[in-house]
């Protein structure tokens with residue numbers, strides 16, 4: 461075998477191995493970054509909710525309450541884009557039954573996101589009315605039906621906390 465031919469065959473083997481390995485590496489990277497972003501996204505929802513509670517408790521800016529409620533309303537739809545099939549495991553608390561057998565987001569999970577949107581929209585609406593007592597009541601409903609209910613069914617144990 462001359463040098464040129466062996467260099468060529470080494471090159472073709474490298475290309476072949478690369479072609480086989482690269483898609484998995486790229487998919488893993490996408491999966492990991494989606495999950496990392498999802499965590500930040502979820503924490504952001506938590507901060508919006510926390511902000512509303514503080515504003516309510518101290519009867520501060522109504523305008524800000526509306527802003528946070530509207531942000532949560534928009535985030536309910538966006539949230540569904542952050543659960544591609546297979547984004548599970550590691551530090552994630554996402555549970556397997558978020559997806560059906562074909563890897564599609566289950567209708568029950570989607571329904572929870574729709575509940576979140578509905579309750580957030582109602583919160584923004586009540587906030588526009590300006591009655592703190594009514595806002596507080598709707599905030600309680602939102603936390604239950606818009607957040608907790610989905611966590612009860614689809615968010616597993618916190619592995620880190622133990």
Ligand code: HEC
Pocket residue numbers: 495498499502503505506507509532551552553554555569570572573576606607608610611614615
């Ligand atoms: C449709 C289901 C669903 C709804 C609705 C929902 N969540 Fe979650 N949430 C999840 C799942 C699933 C996880 C776990 C994600 C993971 O660990 O990969 C999570 C995780 C979180 C986390 C933890 C983030 C972290 O540190 O890992 C916070 C905070 C959070 N959600 C806040 C909220 C708040 C606030 C609301 C309501 C405004 C809400 N969620 C509504 C499904 C939902």
